[in-house]
Amino acid sequence: MADLLFKEESYKIIGACFEVHKILGHGFKEAVYKDALEFEFEKTNISFSRETPYTIVYKGQKLKHFFVADFIVFDSIILEIKAASNIGEPHIKQTLNYLKASGLKLGIVINFGTPSLTYQRVII
Numbered sequence: 001m002a003d004l005l006f007k008e009e010s011y012k013i014i015g016a017c018f019e020v021h022k023i024l025g026h027g028f029k030e031a032v033y034k035d036a037l038e039f040e041f042e043k044t045n046i047s048f049s050r051e052t053p054y055t056i057v058y059k060g061q062k063l064k065h066f067f068v069a070d071f072i073v074f075d076s077i078i079l080e081i082k083a084a085s086n087i088g089e090p091h092i093k094q095t096l097n098y099l100k101a102s103g104l105k106l107g108i109v110i111n112f113g114t115p116s117l118t119y120q121r122v123i124i
Contacts, residue, residue, distance in 0.1 A: 004121075005105060005106050005121075005123060006041045006076060006077055006106050009073065009074045009076065009077060010077065010106070010108060010121065012044070012046055012109060013046065013073050013074075013077065014108070014110075014119060016037060016040040016041060016044060016046060017037065017110045017112075017117060017119065018117055019040055020033060020036040020037055020040055020112070021112055021117040023036070024036060024081070024112070025115075026112055026113055026114055026115055027083075027113075028083060028112070029083060030054055030070075030081050030082065030083045030112075033081050033083060033110075033112045034050065034070060034071075034081050037071070037081070038050055039063050039078075040047070041071075042071070046074070047073070047074055047075065048071050048072065048073045048074075048079075049071070049072045050070070050071055051068050051069070051070065051071075052068065052069045052071075052072045052102075053066045053067070053068050054066055054067045054068075054069065054091060054098065054101040056101055057100070066101075067097060067098050067102075068100050069098045069102065072102070072104075074108060076104060076105075076106065077104065077106050077107065077108040078098050078099060078104055078106070078108070079107070079108050079110065080094065080095050080096060080098070080107060080108070080109045080110070080111060080117060081110055081112065082109060082110065082111045082112065082113060083111070083112050083113040084111055084113045085113060085114065086111065086113075086118070087109050087111045087115070087118055087119070087120050091109050091111075091120075092109065092120065092122055095107035095109050095122040096122060096124060099122065100124065105123060106121065106122070106123055107121070107122040107123075108120070108121055108122070109122060
């Protein structure tokens with residue numbers, strides 16, 4: 001069996017998300033979970049940047065529209081926060097686009113919108 005990409009880092013990120021979900025539960029807007037995660041990341045010394053913009057280049061030209069990733073964690077993982085009924089194909093495609101734009105290899109989509117926290121790893 002192959003090793004998971006960024007296994008230890010993923011474990012720490014998902015653990016912080018479970019802690020937030022344990023305290024807040026489901027039903028809040030995404031911004032509330034992002035604020036709580038920011039607090040949790042700082043408390044546990046997880047390095048991150050929040051709402052990082054990524055430009056798109058087409059044939060050498062920087063396009064006017066850009067992507068904004070919710071979090072970049074450990075300078076290597078895109079973390080997308082959702083508060084939805086499930087993790088759907090649009091969430092996966094959005095994360096794939098962010099990975100392409102950033103040059104990173106791993107994204108994690110976290111969904112706080114259900115009674116049990118759900119997540120999905122997205123790898124390119």
